Amino acid sequence: MTESHGERKRRANGEESRRRILDAAAEVAGVRGYDGTSIALVSEKCGLPASSIYWHFKNKDDLLAAVIERSFDIWAEALTLPGDDTDPTRERVTALAGQVAKTLLDSPDFLRLGLMLTLERRPEEPSARRMFLQVRDTARARLAAVLTTLAPDADRDAIDLVTTYAIAGADGLLIAKEIGGDSVDLRPLFELHARALHDALARLAAGDPATETP
Amino acid sequence: MTESHGERKRRANGEESRRRILDAAAEVAGVRGYDGTSIALVSEKCGLPASSIYWHFKNKDDLLAAVIERSFDIWAEALTLPGDDTDPTRERVTALAGQVAKTLLDSPDFLRLGLMLTLERRPEEPSARRMFLQVRDTARARLAAVLTTLAPDADRDAIDLVTTYAIAGADGLLIAKEIGGDSVDLRPLFELHARALHDALARLAAGDPATETP
Amino acid sequence: MTESHGERKRRANGEESRRRILDAAAEVAGVRGYDGTSIALVSEKCGLPASSIYWHFKNKDDLLAAVIERSFDIWAEALTLPGDDTDPTRERVTALAGQVAKTLLDSPDFLRLGLMLTLERRPEEPSARRMFLQVRDTARARLAAVLTTLAPDADRDAIDLVTTYAIAGADGLLIAKEIGGDSVDLRPLFELHARALHDALARLAAGDPATETP
Amino acid sequence: MTESHGERKRRANGEESRRRILDAAAEVAGVRGYDGTSIALVSEKCGLPASSIYWHFKNKDDLLAAVIERSFDIWAEALTLPGDDTDPTRERVTALAGQVAKTLLDSPDFLRLGLMLTLERRPEEPSARRMFLQVRDTARARLAAVLTTLAPDADRDAIDLVTTYAIAGADGLLIAKEIGGDSVDLRPLFELHARALHDALARLAAGDPATETP
DNA sequence: TATGAATGAGACTTCATTCAT
DNA sequence: AATGAATGAAGTCTCATTCAT
Numbered sequence: 084m085t086e087s088h089g090e091r092k093r094r095a096n097g098e099e100s101r102r103r104i105l106d107a108a109a110e111v112a113g114v115r116g117y118d119g120t121s122i123a124l125v126s127e128k129c130g131l132p133a134s135s136i137y138w139h140f141k142n143k144d145d146l147l148a149a150v151i152e153r154s155f156d157i158w159a160e161a162l163t164l165p166g167d168d169t170d171p172t173r174e175r176v177t178a179l180a181g182q183v184a185k186t187l188l189d190s191p192d193f194l195r196l197g198l199m200l201t202l203e204r205r206p207e208e209p210s211a212r213r214m215f216l217q218v219r220d221t222a223r224a225r226l227a228a229v230l231t232t233l234a235p236d237a238d239r240d241a242i243d244l245v246t247t248y249a250i251a252g253a254d255g256l257l258i259a260k261e262i263g264g265d266s267v268d269l270r271p272l273f274e275l276h277a278r279a280l281h282d283a284l285a286r287l288a289a290g291d292p293a294t295e296t297p
Numbered sequence: 298m299t300e301s302h303g304e305r306k307r308r309a310n311g312e313e314s315r316r317r318i319l320d321a322a323a324e325v326a327g328v329r330g331y332d333g334t335s336i337a338l339v340s341e342k343c344g345l346p347a348s349s350i351y352w353h354f355k356n357k358d359d360l361l362a363a364v365i366e367r368s369f370d371i372w373a374e375a376l377t378l379p380g381d382d383t384d385p386t387r388e389r390v391t392a393l394a395g396q397v398a399k400t401l402l403d404s405p406d407f408l409r410l411g412l413m414l415t416l417e418r419r420p421e422e423p424s425a426r427r428m429f430l431q432v433r434d435t436a437r438a439r440l441a442a443v444l445t446t447l448a449p450d451a452d453r454d455a456i457d458l459v460t461t462y463a464i465a466g467a468d469g470l471l472i473a474k475e476i477g478g479d480s481v482d483l484r485p486l487f488e489l490h491a492r493a494l495h496d497a498l499a500r501l502a503a504g505d506p507a508t509e510t511p
Numbered sequence: 512m513t514e515s516h517g518e519r520k521r522r523a524n525g526e527e528s529r530r531r532i533l534d535a536a537a538e539v540a541g542v543r544g545y546d547g548t549s550i551a552l553v554s555e556k557c558g559l560p561a562s563s564i565y566w567h568f569k570n571k572d573d574l575l576a577a578v579i580e581r582s583f584d585i586w587a588e589a590l591t592l593p594g595d596d597t598d599p600t601r602e603r604v605t606a607l608a609g610q611v612a613k614t615l616l617d618s619p620d621f622l623r624l625g626l627m628l629t630l631e632r633r634p635e636e637p638s639a640r641r642m643f644l645q646v647r648d649t650a651r652a653r654l655a656a657v658l659t660t661l662a663p664d665a666d667r668d669a670i671d672l673v674t675t676y677a678i679a680g681a682d683g684l685l686i687a688k689e690i691g692g693d694s695v696d697l698r699p700l701f702e703l704h705a706r707a708l709h710d711a712l713a714r715l716a717a718g719d720p721a722t723e724t725p
Numbered sequence: 726m727t728e729s730h731g732e733r734k735r736r737a738n739g740e741e742s743r744r745r746i747l748d749a750a751a752e753v754a755g756v757r758g759y760d761g762t763s764i765a766l767v768s769e770k771c772g773l774p775a776s777s778i779y780w781h782f783k784n785k786d787d788l789l790a791a792v793i794e795r796s797f798d799i800w801a802e803a804l805t806l807p808g809d810d811t812d813p814t815r816e817r818v819t820a821l822a823g824q825v826a827k828t829l830l831d832s833p834d835f836l837r838l839g840l841m842l843t844l845e846r847r848p849e850e851p852s853a854r855r856m857f858l859q860v861r862d863t864a865r866a867r868l869a870a871v872l873t874t875l876a877p878d879a880d881r882d883a884i885d886l887v888t889t890y891a892i893a894g895a896d897g898l899l900i901a902k903e904i905g906g907d908s909v910d911l912r913p914l915f916e917l918h919a920r921a922l923h924d925a926l927a928r929l930a931a932g933d934p935a936t937e938t939p
Numbered sequence: 940t941a942t943g944a945a946t947g948a949g950a951c952t953t954c955a956t957t958c959a960t
Numbered sequence: 961a962a963t964g965a966a967t968g969a970a971g972t973c974t975c976a977t978t979c980a981t
Contacts, residue, residue: 114418118332199416204328251469259465279493542846546760627844632756676917679901683893707921
């Protein structure tokens with residue numbers, strides 16, 4: 084109780100204000116997308132006037148980039164990819180996929196917003212989009228590393244292919260969930276995906292050139 | 298007063314104007330998304346004044362729904378799903394997946410715009426979104442029918458699951474292509490996906506309960 | 512009385528609206544300068560909403576450029592420079608200067624606004640400024656032509672010099688009037704200026720190299 | 726707690742901060758005018774936060790008035806008008822005009838900004854404008870004194886007239902230079918002006934009523 | 940002697956839409 | 961079958977200024 088947080092006219096606290104703005108922006112942007120996120124809406128939701136938002140962020144684009152960055156950081160922290168195990172059993176791959184699925188569904192702000200941004204092709208790319216692609220690349224690199232430990236003999240191109248397919252499946256299933264809502268049970272779907280990945284890895288490990296084009 | 302003040306061609310051809318508007322709207326919406334598509338932009342792109350757009354369409358929402366509908370129709374026509382063959386060989390499933398991939402990449406307007414709309418959660422759902430979900434359901438039903446012919450013994454839930462997974466993969470791969478551009482070769486990816494689907498179907502046909510949760 | 516102008520909801524009349532906007536903008540800009548002229552102020556003064564102003568003009572810059580152009584045209588029309596007379600008597604030059612003085616004081620909008628714009632050095636030049644410099648050049652050319660008829664033997668550089676000096680005097684005296692208000696009587700000042708110009712022309716006609724640097 | 730968190734130099738030197746602010750404000754105001762000079766721009770240019778500017782100056786108006794005052798002082802110091810000589814030869818008047826021209830071109834901040842302010846007619850006159858008119862009056866008085874020594878017999882009204890004309894010429898030529906840039910050589914122009922002033926003074930000394938209105 | 944943070948007002952501009960012709 | 965003109969609402973962002981520390 085050394086600092087009563089009930090003070091009337093809030094004493095200036097930049098850190099806390101910034102957080103409140105980011106929270107509000109994440110909430111709005113996750114729902115309405117880039118264009119649909121208006122500063123006025125964020126302002127209303129966080130209780131600070133619009134002009135205060137511009138004290139903390141250069142502009143709307145900058146704000147949304149920050150939203151994506153923070154949301155990704157939270158997600159990446161929640162997801163501790165076990166990178167030391169090298170046993171590509173189906174159980175293990177399934178567990179891995181399940182972990183990813185769960186964390187994605189828990190904090191999907193950056194992913195949903197990011198996918199929306201990804202699908203657009205504006206004349207000048209928003210830095211929020213750039214930020215999404217950047218963090219997505221980070222995640223991709225980590226996943227590729229894990230897959231490499233699971234199929235050490237596979238060449239880089241093959242790993243790349245499976246990595247891309249793994250991510251694509253996750254993206255697609257997230258969308259399926261978005262559309263289907265409660266009628267879609269993600270668990271068996273991610274299991275299906277895990278099995279597909281496992282089999283692909285197994286073929287890779289066996290040197291099966293199944294992924295090559297004839 | 299013989300109504301001859303110099304207008305040459307295009308003596309008020311409604312059909313043609315409507316088409317020009319739809320073309321322009323499709324182009325803009327495919328690039329900028331729902332919010333990013335302004336009537337002014339469409340007007341500029343099609344050469345007709347904004348008020349003329351409102352003569353042909355009730356409002357922006359209506360216009361975009363029409364865009365999606367038309368784009369889907371074009372796509373559906375291009376894609377003649379062979380629904381009579383019942384041989385679930387890998388080659389056949391692969392060919393099928395390849396066909397879908399190709400047509401999606403050729404006319405992806407409705408899909409890209411639709412996915413953007415899908416990812417948003419507005420208070421009041423745009424009818425463009427509703428339209429997308431509707432045509433998507435049509436496509437889904439057709440795909441489910443095909444899969445059923447390939448695995449006649451599978452139960453409805455299993456077919457549903459694989460159908461959802463099939464669509465999810467397509468969505469995800471489209472996004473991967475969107476992000477990766479030329480550095481992503483969709484062919485082997487769709488082959489991977491086809492193989493995954495084939496294997497799943499095979500397991501289904503064999504009564505393998507692999508997709509059930511333990 | 513074929514068209515009662517008392518109609519309630521004004522029937523759309525672009526020409527008239529445009530004029531009203533220009534009138535209002537000229538009034539405001541002449542008083543407040545470029546930055547000081549807000550669209551809201553113009554809107555209030557002309558009775559049309561701000562968005563209507565943007566129907567008629569691309570943006571504020573475009574509007575102010577139009578203000579300058581029109582104001583100049585009005586001025587140029589009011590000032591019929593007698594270009595056929597070639598008698599450089601003092602009376603004639605004085606009359607000429609007086610005419611310029613009078614018309615400048617009658618419609619000084621473009622000049623006052625233009626001079627303000629002239630004195631600024633923005634990173635990107637407003638097109639209103641460019642417009643001012645352009646019409647000013649037009650005026651300058653006409654004046655140079657008149658001076659040439661008055662001193663046909665003078666070379667181009669000399670005419671240029673006197674032209675510049677003539678304009679500078681007019682600018683300066685307008686400013687003096689602006690500052691001094693009623694306490695400044697422009698008539699004798701322009702007479703002084705006219706005399707200076709006459710003497711300079713006379714020296715030029717006589718081949719006196721007085722304007723050359725030693 | 727020995728107050729030692731690393732600040733090195735500049736231990737809060739008020740005088741120096743004030744100077745930096747004035748420098749920045751002079752630079753900005755000379756370029757953008759009164760309205761165009763924003764506190765944020767000045768802050769950025771001088772490296773001090775906006776709130777610090779308000780510690781040194783009451784408000785923007787106060788700041789710009791200070792800019793004008795200081796700029797004028799610098800100019801006045803640079804210009805040592807020789808007031809003791811009473812020989813109205815052309816050479817002397819020319820030299821005098823040249824001196825004024827040179828100093829004006831060297832430090833024109835106050836003049837350019839002042840002229841911009843002069844041309845505006847706001848509802849409430851900025852004190853910066855008042856300051857400009859005040860220092861301008863000071864300069865005017867000094868010039869009138871010099872002219873009086875050159876034409877001791879002239880009456881006050883005549884001296885006033887010539888003084889006004891002298892200043893108007895200087896203003897106008899500054900504008901000409903502003904517009905013409907390198908293509909305008911001020912030297913012969915100021916010589917022309919000097920000659921005009923000399924002749925006017927000579928006529929005054931001779932009692933020539935040339936400046937009177939018929 | 941400063942300054943980080945905040946803020947209401949207002950800047951310019953675009954929005955989707957309507958209406959009279 | 962169309963369109964020129966208009967319009968209120970809302971958009972992003974900057975403004976000058978204040979205040980607690």
